[in-house]
Amino acid sequence: MGKDKALLPFGGSKTLTQYQIQRISTWFKSVHVSCKDKKKFDFAASFIEDSHEFEEFSPLIALYSILKHFNSSVCILSVDTPFVSKEVFEALHVELQNKDAVIAKSPFGTHQLCGIYSNKTIDILKKQIEKNDHKIRNYLNLIDTDYKFFDDDELFFNMNKKEEYDFAKKKF
Secondary structure, three states: OOOOHHHOOEOOEOOHHHHHHHHHOOOOOOOOEEEOOHHHOOOOOOEEEOOOOOOOOOHHHHHHHHHHHOOOOEEEEOOOOOOOOHHHHHHHHHHHOOOOEEEEEEOOEEEEEEEEEOHHHHHHHHHHHHOOOOOHHHHHHHOOEEEEEOOOHHHHOOOOOHHHHHHHHHOO
């Protein structure tokens, strides 16, 4: 992308992050932004910075930092997936029951950063990081994970390239 996508303007908001916060704040009691360093943001929000227990940075360390912050299951959504709907999380919640995680899946594949994660497996997560295994998929294979299938790939459209960002902006 060439730029930090979390800071790109989107959907009438100054940043994609602010767009996502505003959009999903109506779905949940509280919304938090996971980040390496909150100093990059010039707006107020509830930020959860990556743990400094580790030298590396990865989505798995971000997940660890988030789960460490809560005493309950948490809904996770990547900032660069602006079309995920409230109904997706409602369907994931129905599937959660006694699982450690429920992850969205579509014809495209699994969407590890669109799911609900329990904090009761945080020790397994920490051991995986300590072994320098930063793949979320490997973590999900170690815990009791369920996958909820959705027919619509567009819900999980992810902006990683400038063309994808331009396409997503045109949808608004």
